[in-house]
Amino acid sequence: MNRAKWMWKYGEYEIYHNMLLHSRRQAFGVDYPSMWPVAAPAPWAEFQTNFSNEKPGYLKLTAVGTGYVVIDNERYGTEQRIEVQPGEHQVNVRIISPEGLVCAYVESDVCPSGEGWYTEALPKRLGEKMERQPVGCVPEYLDVHTTPEVFPFSYKRCDPVSKKQVEGGVLYDFGQETFGRLGIENCSAEEIMVYYGESQEEALAIKEAYLRESLRGQNIYYLRSRAFRYIFIKGNGLEDIRVYYDYEYLPLEEKGSFTCDDALLNDIWKVSAHTLHLNSREFYLDGIKRDRWVWSGDAFQSYMINNYIHFDKEIVRRTILALRGKDPVEAHINTITDYSLYWIISIMNYYHSYGDVEFLKYIYPKMQSLMDFCETRLNEDGFVEGAEGDWVFIDWSDIDKEGAVCAEQILLYAAYKALEDVAKLIGKPYEEYKGKAETLFADINSYYWNEEKGAFIDSYSSGKNHVTRHANIFALMFDFATEEQKQSIIDNVLLNDAITQITTPYFKFFEMDVLCKIGRLEYVTGAVRDYWGGMLKLGATSIWEEYIPELTGAEHYGMYGEKFGKSLCHAWGAGPIYLFGRYYLGVHAFSTAYQTFRVEPKLGGLGSIEGKVPVNGGTVWVKANEASVTVKCDVAGGTLIWKGREYEILPDVEVNITA
Amino acid sequence: MNRAKWMWKYGEYEIYHNMLLHSRRQAFGVDYPSMWPVAAPAPWAEFQTNFSNEKPGYLKLTAVGTGYVVIDNERYGTEQRIEVQPGEHQVNVRIISPEGLVCAYVESDVCPSGEGWYTEALPKRLGEKMERQPVGCVPEYLDVHTTPEVFPFSYKRCDPVSKKQVEGGVLYDFGQETFGRLGIENCSAEEIMVYYGESQEEALAIKEAYLRESLRGQNIYYLRSRAFRYIFIKGNGLEDIRVYYDYEYLPLEEKGSFTCDDALLNDIWKVSAHTLHLNSREFYLDGIKRDRWVWSGDAFQSYMINNYIHFDKEIVRRTILALRGKDPVEAHINTITDYSLYWIISIMNYYHSYGDVEFLKYIYPKMQSLMDFCETRLNEDGFVEGAEGDWVFIDWSDIDKEGAVCAEQILLYAAYKALEDVAKLIGKPYEEYKGKAETLFADINSYYWNEEKGAFIDSYSSGKNHVTRHANIFALMFDFATEEQKQSIIDNVLLNDAITQITTPYFKFFEMDVLCKIGRLEYVTGAVRDYWGGMLKLGATSIWEEYIPELTGAEHYGMYGEKFGKSLCHAWGAGPIYLFGRYYLGVHAFSTAYQTFRVEPKLGGLGSIEGKVPVNGGTVWVKANEASVTVKCDVAGGTLIWKGREYEILPDVEVNITA
Numbered sequence A, B: 001m002n003r004a005k006w007m008w009k010y011g012e013y014e015i016y017h018n019m020l021l022h023s024r025r026q027a028f029g030v031d032y033p034s035m036w037p038v039a040a041p042a043p044w045a046e047f048q049t050n051f052s053n054e055k056p057g058y059l060k061l062t063a064v065g066t067g068y069v070v071i072d073n074e075r076y077g078t079e080q081r082i083e084v085q086p087g088e089h090q091v092n093v094r095i096i097s098p099e100g101l102v103c104a105y106v107e108s109d110v111c112p113s114g115e116g117w118y119t120e121a122l123p124k125r126l127g128e129k130m131e132r133q134p135v136g137c138v139p140e141y142l143d144v145h146t147t148p149e150v151f152p153f154s155y156k157r158c159d160p161v162s163k164k165q166v167e168g169g170v171l172y173d174f175g176q177e178t179f180g181r182l183g184i185e186n187c188s189a190e191e192i193m194v195y196y197g198e199s200q201e202e203a204l205a206i207k208e209a210y211l212r213e214s215l216r217g218q219n220i221y222y223l224r225s226r227a228f229r230y231i232f233i234k235g236n237g238l239e240d241i242r243v244y245y246d247y248e249y250l251p252l253e254e255k256g257s258f259t260c261d262d263a264l265l266n267d268i269w270k271v272s273a274h275t276l277h278l279n280s281r282e283f284y285l286d287g288i289k290r291d292r293w294v295w296s297g298d299a300f301q302s303y304m305i306n307n308y309i310h311f312d313k314e315i316v317r318r319t320i321l322a323l324r325g326k327d328p329v330e331a332h333i334n335t336i337t338d339y340s341l342y343w344i345i346s347i348m349n350y351y352h353s354y355g356d357v358e359f360l361k362y363i364y365p366k367m368q369s370l371m372d373f374c375e376t377r378l379n380e381d382g383f384v385e386g387a388e389g390d391w392v393f394i395d396w397s398d399i400d401k402e403g404a405v406c407a408e409q410i411l412l413y414a415a416y417k418a419l420e421d422v423a424k425l426i427g428k429p430y431e432e433y434k435g436k437a438e439t440l441f442a443d444i445n446s447y448y449w450n451e452e453k454g455a456f457i458d459s460y461s462s463g464k465n466h467v468t469r470h471a472n473i474f475a476l477m478f479d480f481a482t483e484e485q486k487q488s489i490i491d492n493v494l495l496n497d498a499i500t501q502i503t504t505p506y507f508k509f510f511e512m513d514v515l516c517k518i519g520r521l522e523y524v525t526g527a528v529r530d531y532w533g534g535m536l537k538l539g540a541t542s543i544w545e546e547y548i549p550e551l552t553g554a555e556h557y558g559m560y561g562e563k564f565g566k567s568l569c570h571a572w573g574a575g576p577i578y579l580f581g582r583y584y585l586g587v588h589a590f591s592t593a594y595q596t597f598r599v600e601p602k603l604g605g606l607g608s609i610e611g612k613v614p615v616n617g618g619t620v621w622v623k624a625n626e627a628s629v630t631v632k633c634d635v636a637g638g639t640l641i642w643k644g645r646e647y648e649i650l651p652d653v654e655v656n657i658t659a
Helices: A012-021 A200-204 A263-279 A296-306 A313-324 A337-354 A357-375 A406-425 A431-448 A469-477 A483-494 A505-517 A521-537 A553-557 A575-584 B012-021 B200-204 B263-279 B296-306 B313-324 B337-354 B357-375 B406-425 B431-448 B469-477 B483-494 B505-517 B521-537 B553-557 B575-584
Strands: A044-053 A057-064 A066-071 A074-076 A082-084 A087-096 A103-108 A118-121 A131-134 A154-158 A162-166 A169-185 A191-197 A211-216 A221-234 A242-249 A257-260 A587-589 A597-599 A608-615 A618-625 A628-633 A638-642 A645-649 A655-658 B044-053 B057-064 B066-071 B074-077 B082-084 B087-096 B103-108 B118-121 B131-134 B154-158 B162-166 B169-185 B191-197 B211-216 B221-234 B242-249 B257-260 B587-589 B597-599 B608-615 B618-625 B628-633 B638-642 B645-649 B655-658
Touching: A012 A313, A044 A103, A057 A066, A057 A087, A066 A082, A087 A103, A154 A169, A169 A191, A169 A200, A169 A263, A191 A200, A200 A221, A200 A553, A211 A221, A221 A242, A257 A263, A257 A575, A263 A296, A263 A521, A263 A575, A296 A313, A296 A337, A296 A505, A296 A575, A313 A337, A313 A357, A337 A357, A337 A406, A357 A406, A406 A431, A406 A469, A469 A483, A469 A505, A483 A505, A505 A521, A505 A575, A521 A575, A575 A587, A575 A608, A587 A608, A597 A618, A628 A638, A628 A645, A638 A655, A645 A655, B012 B313, B044 B103, B057 B066, B057 B087, B066 B082, B087 B103, B154 B169, B169 B191, B169 B200, B169 B263, B191 B200, B200 B221, B200 B553, B211 B221, B221 B242, B257 B263, B257 B575, B263 B296, B263 B521, B263 B575, B296 B313, B296 B337, B296 B505, B296 B575, B313 B337, B313 B357, B337 B357, B337 B406, B357 B406, B406 B431, B406 B469, B469 B483, B469 B505, B483 B505, B505 B521, B505 B575, B521 B575, B575 B587, B575 B608, B587 B608, B597 B618, B628 B638, B628 B645, B638 B655, B645 B655
Parallel strands: A597 A638, B597 B638
Antiparallel strands: A044 A087, A044 A118, A057 A082, A057 A103, A066 A074, A066 A087, A118 A131, A154 A242, A162 A169, A169 A221, A169 A242, A191 A211, A191 A221, A257 A608, A587 A597, A608 A618, A618 A628, A628 A655, A638 A645, B044 B087, B044 B118, B057 B082, B057 B103, B066 B074, B066 B087, B118 B131, B154 B242, B162 B169, B169 B221, B169 B242, B191 B211, B191 B221, B257 B608, B587 B597, B608 B618, B618 B628, B628 B655, B638 B645
């Protein structure tokens, strides 16, 4: 018999915490709700189970909300011990709560809450059966006194690394980008102002610092969780104050690693890891200072990177559920066309990593309804466009966005393919999506491929034949381009300096990904050193939202018209973790959920590389230089590919190949 | 310039209070959430307005939730006075709140919240415009300190009419069925039990009383609102306690009245009025003791009755919105097939009474999506059936419910007609619904009309050819039957004592309605005296959920296997108000919203009748006996029909016809 766990209607936990998360942002002391509507958790739930017991037992219901339990047709309230005679039993728990997350805990020696309990939905059609869905529950909530309304973060108390008096107050440096609850003790000042800074310049800029709080009248303060490296406290009589913070984090195991003979790249990996970890919370955030929201395109990259460091299925699953919200779909995810499409595509990526077919069954109708919404935005040529109020983002770049944009169509193609694949896997009709993908494939080639430019153009309706990297990167990334097109794109776009450079680590990551894919690792090694290394050389302790090498000094911190508007800890900056793990250590799933996987180490111009990569349920260790390679793994399914030859990797048997 | 009002996203106020309402039921001291899922209010809203001002002005935002206001591209927090320079302005308010009802109050001399503000939805299709919806606001919320989270009930302090010592405690009689918050003062007992009773027997039945509360440790108690006439307080040392209650009610004006020369009928009208008023709250309830929920079939009748007493558009609108909940439709309204169909039909009834075409535009998509859900329950013959988990209710009666049931099909027919009518009124394509209604009309006649029985049978698939009153009543009520069928139904069903009698005032009302419709008022006069009068003779101070004349004593109070399970104050009992107003005083709308209306007084075997009926914006007074009729009205549009002749009723001009 399992221990009882708190349980909820599957998916509601994510909806609830997503709602809380999106109500926490502030800017310049003003609350800043998300730009998009967020869904509310259902205020009502019914949980059921069936069991038989040979010995007498008992159960006791505790609930967030009010409600009752019915067993053997008798109704009982919460917090009552109910004796259960031997026999067959059906138990129903019904709970309502106008606030919070409706959930239940059944202490019992015959039917503890958690696995084995389910919720029911009415049949979709006459003649069909009620649909059962296992309840949501996770091992973090075994204790009846800690409800799932509290997210299980870990905390660690930390002191500043240094402090100094500055005009009007004291500046504290905590040594690196971090996140947590600031504590101030022994404060005799009647009134103080606290300014947070990801940079020292920001903390000291009392007009422009993005995060701040005005405090008065107490001796001890304990503030809400915020991002910072520097804290500037302004006020009089601060001589005796003690300042610390409780680092708030998700306790994730670092299952992946990477080192090489290039110290800068090692630092880039570490700073990337720090960046991703800070942004790994209830869900993958974009950035911890700003926006502290969940963005689908950003999360799409975090899922990829996660495979090479934490391999945490749960944060991916939670993020997918949170992003999708509830039906009916009334807007694109994050209001962005591309972000809806990434979400659909991400489901197959999740499946490919974790092999969770039950999740596919749950999520498939939501993929369909989101695609139905996307299809309300198709133009007469069958291409997706932005309707009034939609946002066609792609990237912060000068893309020609007139009419239907090529990058969106390739995402739409990949989304149709994902729907086709998921439908096949769960035994649903897939032909319609297959047909749509095929038609779209032909149409994209006919409307967007420009022979003269040897590339996909952004827009066919503007007449400008403008070429940017983005659509062409997608064409390689989603295996859309033919071999011939691919070569042309490499020459005419990717390695063509006349095509505008990418300025965000976001699309820089996609660009590096396809360059690695086509074997240009040496080029990528250099580009990562330049681009990510460029930030580190400017003192970054986490990777930024955007990096434009031409800027100088504090100019780097501005964005969106705000002097410190840029996020200096942006998840989409952590891409090198993926690149090093996927292409240098060369580990990747060859079949679903790493039942088979490949290890194809490549040096990319480096002298030596070393590291580990999580594979489902195990870890593969890799060490390579020009002369030799050593690989070990604690689970089966691996194949080493080294200099054109294949070697089976048996569990716990080191493979050592020397030239 | 209007005064500022609290505003919310249209429809959310009703969703919020519906959620609260359905979390309040208790039974035997145990919380009892509704049987069906209830919707949650949206935790996020954006309100917008545009205005231009010639003089400088200001605004200040107060919100339930956190958020900001943007004016002229500057963002400000709540509770800040913002100066507004002369010019053209666009204002956006965005609010999020993980609990409660998201709403906003803008104090301003240039753009006060309320009328003129709107919310936006994305276009449904590419090329369409953003959709604007005026915000929800009502005149009850002018005060910034009283948010719309508090429903604006009125209160009146009342004392018991009598009390007596009984074994173990004190029994209080409050004189009649009522509802409110019980107060107990000066209580020296350490522990007391409070039992509520709609009957004396119930209050004294400490094991079976439906409502109860255990109290301890205080001197003063103030309990939650509940229904009762009697209160039994059990405990020791109750000599000095003071017991009272605060009557909690919706302040509705009694715009209709009816008296005649039969004192029993006058009492029936009064008790019916008391019954309806007690059940008129946030929404129309079924009953104030049990279930205190909102049921669509029950509400459908309350809407009809409302026209002849309160003519309160707002409670009808609120109830329609609350019942419908939100998309996607995952179950029938109240889980009942017929109750979904009544809801669709009710929209045209609402329109017919109030002429509110803006509401039609808002609600039509919700009518469609509910019908889409109903159509997932169509069998191969095109008739609606109950799928697993659906409830085919119709009435508490021995209807043959095998397969598709006739009464449901006639409701489905009427629902298609309502969709057709609404679509026409708002300029949407209606042909599909028209076609479906026509096909269904033919099919119902071919499958359910039984020539031998001269009536519609319940089920065609059972082979039993069972006839009940219900489907046949609907055939007349919804003008479904041909003249020939009508006559046959009257003889073979309505006036045939061999057909099982109806036991609920619910369907008794529909039965009386069609009997009046076919002119059998004398019969109805007698039936109302017998049936409703039967309850009054047993001491009823409000009308019951069910009345079976054959029962005796406290047997009358039992239902659903509970000794006091019956509701003794059930809204569906108030039908006589409608009957007397509609058929005896004879007032009814002849065109939408009473732009023209008819007054056709009929005595129904009575010596004299007198009363008033609200017509939109006015009142018509009627007085009639065999020899003469007097009619007066303060608005235009009326026509008196008396003994086959028509007389125009001019505003404020008494029409007096003497034989």
